[in-house]
Amino acid sequence: xxxxxxxxxxxxxxxxxxxxxxxxxxxxxxxxxxxxxxxxxxxxxxxxxxxxxxxxxxxxxxxxxxxxxxxxxxxxxxxxxxxxxxxxxxxxxxxxxxxxxxxxxxxxxxxxxxxxxxxxxxxxxxxxxxxxxxxxxxxxxxxxxxxxxxxxxxxxxxxxxxxxxxxxxxxxxxxxxxxxxxxxxxxxxxxxxxxxxxxxxxxxxxxxxxxxxxxxxxxxxxxxxxxxxxxxxxxxxxxxxxxxxx
Numbered sequence: 001x002x003x004x005x006x007x008x009x010x011x012x013x014x015x016x017x018x019x020x021x022x023x024x025x026x027x028x029x030x031x032x033x034x035x036x037x038x039x040x041x042x043x044x045x046x047x048x049x050x051x052x053x054x055x056x057x058x059x060x061x062x063x064x065x066x067x068x069x070x071x072x073x074x075x076x077x078x079x080x081x082x083x084x085x086x087x088x089x090x091x092x093x094x095x096x097x098x099x100x101x102x103x104x105x106x107x108x109x110x111x112x113x114x115x116x117x118x119x120x121x122x123x124x125x126x127x128x129x130x131x132x133x134x135x136x137x138x139x140x141x142x143x144x145x146x147x148x149x150x151x152x153x154x155x156x157x158x159x160x161x162x163x164x165x166x167x168x169x170x171x172x173x174x175x176x177x178x179x180x181x182x183x184x185x186x187x188x189x190x191x192x193x194x195x196x197x198x199x200x201x202x203x204x205x206x207x208x209x210x211x212x213x214x215x216x217x218x219x220x221x222x223x224x225x226x227x228x229x230x231x232x233x234x235x236x237x238x239x240x241x242x243x244x245x246x
Contacts, residue, residue, distance in 0.1 A: 001084070001226050007031045008075065008082040008123065010060055011089030013040050015188040016138065019214035020086055023222045025053040030079050034060035034071065034089065062089055062115035063107070072122050081126035084225050087116045087160075088138045092190070094149040105152045112156035117163065124176075133176040134225045137164050138217075141184040141240045157182075161236055168234030177233040181220045184240025186212045207242030 007024045011017040012033025021033040025048065033048075033055055035041045044057030058074055061067045075081055090112045095104060120135060127133030142150055143157035161180050168178040185191055185202050191211060194202075203211065220237045223229050238244055 001027055001029055003028060005029050005083045006075070006079045006081065007084035007086065007225070008034070008071075009086040009088060010034045010062070010119070012055075012057070013044055015190075016183065016186060016214045016217045017086075017088040018044075019218035020088060020221050021048070021055050022051075022053070023215075023218040024084070024086075024225065025055045027222065027226070029054075029084065029225075031055040032058050032075055032079060032082075034058050036061050060089070060119075062111045062119075065118075068115070068119040068122050071119070082123050083127060083130065083132060084134045084136075085120060085123045086136045086138070086221060086225075087120065089115070090138065090156075092150065092153050095152075096149050097151045100152065108152040109156050109159075112153065113159045113163070116160060120167070124171075127171075127176050128174055131175045133171075133174075134229075135164075135167070135171075135176065135178040136221050136224050137161075137178070137180045138221075139164075139180045139182040139236065141182055141238065141244050143182060144238070144244045144246055164236065165234045172233055177224070177230065179224045179229070179232055179234070180236040181217060181224070182236050182238045182240070182244075183217045184212060184238070184243045186214060186217060188214065205243055206240070210241065212239060212241055 007029045009021045012021040013035045021031045025031045033044050041057030041059050048055035060071045137160050139160045140157040142154045146154050164180040217239050220239050
Protein backbone atom coordinates (compact mmCIF):
# COMPACT_ATOMS: atom_id res chain seq x y z
CA UNK A 1 0.00 0.00 0.00
CA UNK A 2 1.20 3.50 -0.84
CA UNK A 3 0.02 7.05 -0.21
CA UNK A 4 -1.34 7.16 -3.77
CA UNK A 5 -3.74 4.29 -3.14
CA UNK A 6 -7.47 4.86 -2.88
CA UNK A 7 -9.55 2.24 -1.09
CA UNK A 8 -13.27 1.80 -1.61
CA UNK A 9 -14.99 -0.10 1.21
CA UNK A 10 -18.69 -0.79 0.78
CA UNK A 11 -20.95 -1.10 3.80
CA UNK A 12 -18.60 0.87 6.06
CA UNK A 13 -21.16 2.42 8.41
CA UNK A 14 -20.69 -0.17 11.14
CA UNK A 15 -19.36 -3.57 12.07
CA UNK A 16 -16.85 -5.31 9.84
CA UNK A 17 -16.90 -2.62 7.13
CA UNK A 18 -16.21 0.14 9.62
CA UNK A 19 -13.30 -1.82 11.11
CA UNK A 20 -11.84 -2.38 7.63
CA UNK A 21 -12.10 1.32 6.79
CA UNK A 22 -10.47 2.18 10.12
CA UNK A 23 -7.61 -0.25 9.56
CA UNK A 24 -6.85 0.92 6.03
CA UNK A 25 -7.08 4.59 7.00
CA UNK A 26 -4.77 4.01 9.97
CA UNK A 27 -2.24 2.60 7.49
CA UNK A 28 -2.31 5.93 5.64
CA UNK A 29 -4.66 4.99 2.82
CA UNK A 30 -7.31 7.38 1.55
CA UNK A 31 -10.59 5.53 2.12
CA UNK A 32 -14.09 6.03 0.78
CA UNK A 33 -16.63 4.12 2.82
CA UNK A 34 -20.19 3.71 1.63
CA UNK A 35 -23.56 3.94 3.33
CA UNK A 36 -27.00 3.49 1.82
CA UNK A 37 -28.22 7.02 2.64
CA UNK A 38 -26.80 10.53 2.53
CA UNK A 39 -27.34 10.83 6.29
CA UNK A 40 -25.37 7.64 6.84
CA UNK A 41 -22.56 8.85 4.58
CA UNK A 42 -22.37 12.17 6.43
CA UNK A 43 -22.25 10.40 9.78
CA UNK A 44 -19.46 8.16 8.50
CA UNK A 45 -17.43 11.16 7.35
CA UNK A 46 -17.94 12.96 10.66
CA UNK A 47 -17.07 9.92 12.73
CA UNK A 48 -13.73 9.39 11.04
CA UNK A 49 -12.96 13.11 10.92
CA UNK A 50 -13.23 13.11 14.71
CA UNK A 51 -10.39 10.58 14.70
CA UNK A 52 -8.39 12.65 12.18
CA UNK A 53 -8.48 9.78 9.69
CA UNK A 54 -8.76 10.16 5.89
CA UNK A 55 -12.15 8.54 5.36
CA UNK A 56 -15.04 10.04 3.41
CA UNK A 57 -18.54 8.66 3.38
CA UNK A 58 -20.34 8.22 0.07
CA UNK A 59 -23.79 6.98 -0.88
CA UNK A 60 -24.14 3.57 -2.51
CA UNK A 61 -27.35 1.60 -2.90
CA UNK A 62 -26.54 -1.90 -4.14
CA UNK A 63 -30.12 -2.40 -5.33
CA UNK A 64 -29.97 0.64 -7.61
CA UNK A 65 -28.83 -0.47 -11.10
CA UNK A 66 -27.14 2.91 -11.52
CA UNK A 67 -25.67 2.93 -8.02
CA UNK A 68 -22.21 1.71 -9.01
CA UNK A 69 -21.89 4.22 -11.84
CA UNK A 70 -22.93 7.11 -9.59
CA UNK A 71 -20.50 6.07 -6.86
CA UNK A 72 -17.50 5.74 -9.16
CA UNK A 73 -18.29 9.02 -10.89
CA UNK A 74 -18.19 10.62 -7.44
CA UNK A 75 -14.81 9.04 -6.69
CA UNK A 76 -13.36 9.99 -10.06
CA UNK A 77 -14.35 13.61 -9.48
CA UNK A 78 -12.69 13.70 -6.05
CA UNK A 79 -10.14 11.16 -4.80
CA UNK A 80 -9.75 9.12 -7.97
CA UNK A 81 -10.81 5.59 -8.86
CA UNK A 82 -9.91 2.83 -6.41
CA UNK A 83 -6.75 0.76 -6.41
CA UNK A 84 -8.14 -1.26 -3.49
CA UNK A 85 -11.73 -2.49 -3.55
CA UNK A 86 -13.33 -4.20 -0.56
CA UNK A 87 -16.75 -5.62 -1.41
CA UNK A 88 -18.24 -5.84 2.07
CA UNK A 89 -21.84 -4.59 1.75
CA UNK A 90 -24.35 -7.37 2.09
CA UNK A 91 -27.61 -8.48 3.62
CA UNK A 92 -28.73 -11.56 5.55
CA UNK A 93 -32.43 -12.18 6.03
CA UNK A 94 -33.21 -15.69 7.25
CA UNK A 95 -36.10 -17.72 5.93
CA UNK A 96 -36.81 -21.37 5.18
CA UNK A 97 -36.87 -22.16 1.47
CA UNK A 98 -40.46 -23.42 1.47
CA UNK A 99 -41.62 -20.06 2.82
CA UNK A 100 -39.20 -17.88 0.89
CA UNK A 101 -40.70 -15.43 -1.56
CA UNK A 102 -39.14 -15.10 -5.00
CA UNK A 103 -38.36 -11.44 -4.35
CA UNK A 104 -36.51 -12.35 -1.13
CA UNK A 105 -34.28 -14.74 -3.08
CA UNK A 106 -33.73 -12.21 -5.86
CA UNK A 107 -32.89 -9.36 -3.51
CA UNK A 108 -30.39 -11.42 -1.51
CA UNK A 109 -28.62 -12.65 -4.65
CA UNK A 110 -28.65 -9.15 -6.13
CA UNK A 111 -27.12 -7.40 -3.11
CA UNK A 112 -24.64 -10.12 -2.13
CA UNK A 113 -23.48 -11.17 -5.59
CA UNK A 114 -24.82 -9.32 -8.65
CA UNK A 115 -24.09 -5.87 -7.22
CA UNK A 116 -20.51 -6.96 -6.56
CA UNK A 117 -20.13 -7.94 -10.21
CA UNK A 118 -21.37 -4.51 -11.32
CA UNK A 119 -19.20 -2.51 -8.92
CA UNK A 120 -16.06 -4.59 -9.49
CA UNK A 121 -16.35 -4.35 -13.28
CA UNK A 122 -16.57 -0.55 -13.15
CA UNK A 123 -13.78 -0.27 -10.57
CA UNK A 124 -11.16 -1.94 -12.76
CA UNK A 125 -10.27 0.99 -15.01
CA UNK A 126 -7.50 2.50 -12.90
CA UNK A 127 -6.18 -0.88 -11.76
CA UNK A 128 -5.86 -2.11 -15.34
CA UNK A 129 -4.23 1.12 -16.50
CA UNK A 130 -1.69 1.18 -13.67
CA UNK A 131 -1.24 -2.62 -13.65
CA UNK A 132 -1.79 -2.92 -9.90
CA UNK A 133 -4.69 -3.45 -7.57
CA UNK A 134 -6.30 -5.43 -4.79
CA UNK A 135 -9.86 -6.75 -4.79
CA UNK A 136 -11.11 -8.36 -1.58
CA UNK A 137 -14.57 -9.90 -1.36
CA UNK A 138 -16.22 -10.57 1.98
CA UNK A 139 -17.86 -13.99 1.88
CA UNK A 140 -18.98 -16.07 4.89
CA UNK A 141 -18.41 -19.36 6.67
CA UNK A 142 -22.02 -20.13 5.66
CA UNK A 143 -20.78 -20.47 2.07
CA UNK A 144 -18.73 -23.48 3.17
CA UNK A 145 -20.98 -25.20 5.73
CA UNK A 146 -24.52 -24.06 4.88
CA UNK A 147 -27.14 -23.11 7.45
CA UNK A 148 -30.88 -23.76 7.75
CA UNK A 149 -32.89 -20.74 6.65
CA UNK A 150 -30.02 -19.24 4.67
CA UNK A 151 -30.15 -21.03 1.31
CA UNK A 152 -30.20 -17.70 -0.57
CA UNK A 153 -27.41 -16.18 1.53
CA UNK A 154 -25.24 -19.31 1.29
CA UNK A 155 -25.74 -19.49 -2.47
CA UNK A 156 -24.70 -15.87 -2.94
CA UNK A 157 -21.66 -16.10 -0.66
CA UNK A 158 -20.54 -19.37 -2.27
CA UNK A 159 -21.00 -17.79 -5.69
CA UNK A 160 -18.78 -14.95 -4.53
CA UNK A 161 -15.95 -17.39 -3.86
CA UNK A 162 -16.28 -18.81 -7.38
CA UNK A 163 -16.33 -15.27 -8.75
CA UNK A 164 -13.17 -14.51 -6.77
CA UNK A 165 -11.26 -17.49 -8.15
CA UNK A 166 -12.26 -16.89 -11.76
CA UNK A 167 -11.51 -13.16 -11.63
CA UNK A 168 -8.15 -13.87 -10.00
CA UNK A 169 -7.16 -15.90 -13.07
CA UNK A 170 -8.37 -13.17 -15.42
CA UNK A 171 -6.47 -10.35 -13.71
CA UNK A 172 -3.25 -11.97 -12.48
CA UNK A 173 -1.29 -10.94 -15.59
CA UNK A 174 -2.09 -7.30 -14.75
CA UNK A 175 -0.70 -7.62 -11.21
CA UNK A 176 -4.19 -7.36 -9.71
CA UNK A 177 -4.93 -9.83 -6.93
CA UNK A 178 -8.43 -11.02 -6.08
CA UNK A 179 -9.12 -12.79 -2.79
CA UNK A 180 -11.97 -13.48 -0.40
CA UNK A 181 -12.28 -13.35 3.37
CA UNK A 182 -14.91 -15.61 4.93
CA UNK A 183 -15.78 -14.56 8.49
CA UNK A 184 -17.37 -16.96 10.93
CA UNK A 185 -19.50 -15.74 13.82
CA UNK A 186 -18.30 -12.23 14.63
CA UNK A 187 -19.35 -9.93 17.49
CA UNK A 188 -21.60 -7.43 15.72
CA UNK A 189 -24.97 -5.82 16.39
CA UNK A 190 -26.62 -8.75 14.61
CA UNK A 191 -24.96 -11.51 16.64
CA UNK A 192 -25.32 -9.62 19.91
CA UNK A 193 -29.09 -9.53 19.29
CA UNK A 194 -29.32 -13.34 19.12
CA UNK A 195 -31.09 -15.10 22.02
CA UNK A 196 -28.56 -16.41 24.53
CA UNK A 197 -29.34 -20.12 23.90
CA UNK A 198 -28.68 -19.60 20.19
CA UNK A 199 -25.45 -17.69 20.87
CA UNK A 200 -24.27 -20.47 23.17
CA UNK A 201 -25.09 -23.12 20.58
CA UNK A 202 -23.08 -21.31 17.92
CA UNK A 203 -20.19 -20.68 20.30
CA UNK A 204 -20.03 -24.38 21.14
CA UNK A 205 -19.19 -25.08 17.48
CA UNK A 206 -16.09 -22.84 17.57
CA UNK A 207 -12.87 -24.59 18.70
CA UNK A 208 -11.39 -21.31 19.99
CA UNK A 209 -14.48 -20.95 22.15
CA UNK A 210 -15.45 -17.39 21.30
CA UNK A 211 -16.96 -15.23 18.60
CA UNK A 212 -14.45 -13.28 16.54
CA UNK A 213 -14.05 -9.52 16.58
CA UNK A 214 -14.47 -7.15 13.67
CA UNK A 215 -10.77 -6.40 14.03
CA UNK A 216 -9.96 -10.08 13.39
CA UNK A 217 -11.64 -9.78 9.99
CA UNK A 218 -10.18 -6.34 9.25
CA UNK A 219 -6.66 -7.63 9.93
CA UNK A 220 -7.10 -10.32 7.27
CA UNK A 221 -8.30 -7.72 4.75
CA UNK A 222 -5.41 -5.36 5.53
CA UNK A 223 -2.95 -8.21 5.08
CA UNK A 224 -4.38 -9.03 1.64
CA UNK A 225 -4.42 -5.35 0.66
CA UNK A 226 -0.80 -4.78 1.67
CA UNK A 227 2.62 -5.77 0.38
CA UNK A 228 2.64 -8.89 2.56
CA UNK A 229 -0.25 -10.31 0.54
CA UNK A 230 1.13 -9.59 -2.91
CA UNK A 231 1.65 -13.27 -3.81
CA UNK A 232 -1.81 -14.42 -2.76
CA UNK A 233 -4.59 -14.50 -5.31
CA UNK A 234 -7.69 -16.62 -5.78
CA UNK A 235 -7.61 -17.54 -2.09
CA UNK A 236 -10.24 -17.55 0.64
CA UNK A 237 -9.04 -16.73 4.15
CA UNK A 238 -11.37 -18.33 6.68
CA UNK A 239 -11.56 -16.20 9.83
CA UNK A 240 -13.75 -18.36 12.03
CA UNK A 241 -11.87 -19.61 15.10
CA UNK A 242 -11.65 -23.09 13.62
CA UNK A 243 -15.40 -23.52 13.07
CA UNK A 244 -14.65 -24.58 9.49
CA UNK A 245 -11.26 -25.93 8.42
CA UNK A 246 -11.09 -26.27 4.66
